[in-house]
Amino acid sequence: MREGEKLTVNNQPCIVLNGVAKKYRSGRYVLRQIDLEVPQGCVCGIVGTAGAGKTTLVRLLAGLIRPTKGKVCIFDQNITPDNPAYRQLASFILNDSTFYSRLKVKELLQWMHRLYRHWDEKRCYSLIQGLDISLGKKIKQLPHEQKVWLSVIIALSARSKLIVLDGPTKRFSPAEKMDMLKLLSQDVINHGTTVVFTTHSEQELQEIADYGFRLEGGQLLPCELKRGFRNEAWV
Numbered sequence: 001m002r003e004g005e006k007l008t009v010n011n012q013p014c015i016v017l018n019g020v021a022k023k024y025r026s027g028r029y030v031l032r033q034i035d036l037e038v039p040q041g042c043v044c045g046i047v048g049t050a051g052a053g054k055t056t057l058v059r060l061l062a063g064l065i066r067p068t069k070g071k072v073c074i075f076d077q078n079i080t081p082d083n084p085a086y087r088q089l090a091s092f093i094l095n096d097s098t099f100y101s102r103l104k105v106k107e108l109l110q111w112m113h114r115l116y117r118h119w120d121e122k123r124c125y126s127l128i129q130g131l132d133i134s135l136g137k138k139i140k141q142l143p144h145e146q147k148v149w150l151s152v153i154i155a156l157s158a159r160s161k162l163i164v165l166d167g168p169t170k171r172f173s174p175a176e177k178m179d180m181l182k183l184l185s186q187d188v189i190n191h192g193t194t195v196v197f198t199t200h201s202e203q204e205l206q207e208i209a210d211y212g213f214r215l216e217g218g219q220l221l222p223c224e225l226k227r228g229f230r231n232e233a234w235v
């Protein structure tokens with residue numbers, strides 16, 4: 001890919017990155033020139049080795065940090081730490097999320113219900129029951145896997161149009177990882193949700209993504225995929 005060339009994967013983008021570069025105060029450019037459009041209703045995977053800049057990219061999408069250069073847009077809105085307007089539309093499930101640990105599961109869900117305009121209560125409780133998550137337990141008492149599931153359930157119940165996962169399934173068994181991806185794939189198909197995930201695994205990208213990119217040397221390079229997420233056997 002030539003510098004400055006845009007990776008356009010569809011005409012109706014959910015995410016648009018224009019000339020994005022990021023340099024932390026203490027160091028070198030982690031991201032150099034990212035130009036990307038991700039369409040709505042697809043699964044987009046980003047693979048990269050440790051330190052390639054995946055979390056930095058996700059934190060830019062989440063508006064947790066500012067780009068040094070360029071512009072980050074989600075659903076046509078310019079994303080910065082002081083523009084939280086898109087948050088009714090997007091959910092970010094980060095690697096190190098240790099959220100609301102003192103609340104009970106039930107209290108957290110009640111809070112989320114108040115927070116999200118399009119909250120789907122019926123769906124939420126049916127997912128919770130299916131996964132056997134105890135409503136009376138405090139978040140801090142849940143094992144890591146259940147915390148990640150809970151984040152996914154919240155994103156799905158909030159009817160998020162964009163769900164971004166930054167390596168949260170690292171400690172999952174292959175079967176459990178597949179269950180989560182099947183659940184997300186159904187949302188992509190039924191509701192046109194866009195799912196973006198980061199991974200260290202080229203194989204995961206091959207198995208799951210509709211569009212795949214490799215983050216290397218601060219740039220995003222397109223990956224050729226052998227098959228898409230929406231394998232008939234899964235849906």
Ligand SMILES: Nc1ncnc2c1ncn2[C@@H]1O[C@H](COP(=O)(O)OP(=O)(O)OP(=O)(O)O)[C@@H](O)[C@H]1O
Nearest residue numbers: 024026027030048049050051052053054055056057
């Ligand atoms: N706040 C920060 N200040 C300075 N440097 C940082 C900061 N955050 C990350 N970095 C550096 O930026 C580079 C990219 O880090 P990042 O966490 O984005 O990579 P990653 O691809 O997500 O890695 P991993 O797969 O291990 O999570 C690393 O060299 C890291 O040390």
